[in-house]
Amino acid sequence: MKKAAITGHPVSHSKSPEIHSYWLKQLGLEGEYGRVEVSPSTAMDFYQSLKDNGLDGCNVTIPNKEIAFEAAQHLDDAAKAIGAVNTLWLDEDGVLCGSNTDGLGFLGNLDQGCPGWDNNVNKAVVLGAGGAARAIIWALQQRGFNNIHICNRTFEKSKVLADYFGGNVSAQPWENRSTDLEGADLLVNTTALGMKGQPKLDIALDKLSKKAVVTDIVYTPLMTDLLKTAIERGNPVVDGLGMLLHQATVGFAKWFGQMPEVTEELRQQTIKSMDLEG
Numbered sequence: 001m002k003k004a005a006i007t008g009h010p011v012s013h014s015k016s017p018e019i020h021s022y023w024l025k026q027l028g029l030e031g032e033y034g035r036v037e038v039s040p041s042t043a044m045d046f047y048q049s050l051k052d053n054g055l056d057g058c059n060v061t062i063p064n065k066e067i068a069f070e071a072a073q074h075l076d077d078a079a080k081a082i083g084a085v086n087t088l089w090l091d092e093d094g095v096l097c098g099s100n101t102d103g104l105g106f107l108g109n110l111d112q113g114c115p116g117w118d119n120n121v122n123k124a125v126v127l128g129a130g131g132a133a134r135a136i137i138w139a140l141q142q143r144g145f146n147n148i149h150i151c152n153r154t155f156e157k158s159k160v161l162a163d164y165f166g167g168n169v170s171a172q173p174w175e176n177r178s179t180d181l182e183g184a185d186l187l188v189n190t191t192a193l194g195m196k197g198q199p200k201l202d203i204a205l206d207k208l209s210k211k212a213v214v215t216d217i218v219y220t221p222l223m224t225d226l227l228k229t230a231i232e233r234g235n236p237v238v239d240g241l242g243m244l245l246h247q248a249t250v251g252f253a254k255w256f257g258q259m260p261e262v263t264e265e266l267r268q269q270t271i272k273s274m275d276l277e278g
């Protein structure tokens, strides 16, 4: 029987076991997905001897994503571009392979929530320049965005990302986040702003075309103020929960051999267990 787990420190809050158990049951597959606390000091050894630790693969969460990146013997394009690994598996020769599935999760969520969102697109405005922004910028480049603006409170961090990803990505001052929306086909919030317990995201959408898609990767609450404002003015919106669910599909397929579906039932189950509307 194949075994996988969420690994990191801490892992007690993770919803991954519920998501993967749902798919194992739905697809009638034998398999197990658990939680393993792995401190950063033991992480390299742990990932390099996954099989000896009783696992065929795992997800990796903070603070071990960069260690998993170093531990993997083979990295896919997403992991290489993002510089961090959240999914590990052993291939048929026992080689430890790593991916970063956040970018694909982001794309899968928009494909499902707003089909056609990437038709004839050019400009995207990405708020934030942290780990999630890095994965999303990579993902947007895969879908042909030719003009990606990063607005981040700490300008130097957006500059580092823009330089890393190259010509079609530019760093913009945080103060310009409202005016910079002119001509954008997509607005993405990847900052922690708007999340439960965090300050509000202060942005005016007046300059944004009403056709532009607005998405927030914050999903606590599910309907952030940004998404509420966008809906009120008629923009298509996609909430961030689907990114969490879609990013998990890639690892599941690697470990258990079948690509699972992000169903409405799974989404509702997750909303209920996380009390996202409560």
Ligand code: NAP
Pocket: 102, 105, 127, 128, 129, 130, 131, 132, 133, 152, 153, 154, 157, 190, 191, 192, 193, 195, 199, 217, 218, 219, 240, 241, 243, 244, 245, 247
């Ligand atoms: P991170 O690397 O810590 O980056 C945090 C970002 O938020 C940085 O750009 C930071 O700006 C900005 N920020 C934080 N507080 C701010 C404030 N008061 N004013 C302005 N900007 C502020 O975190 P991350 O991993 O990228 O995650 C970011 C958010 O996305 C979190 O809320 C996380 O839960 C969510 N997320 C969701 C998914 C999903 O599946 N839906 C996946 C990953 C992450 P500075 O650079 O100036 O500090």
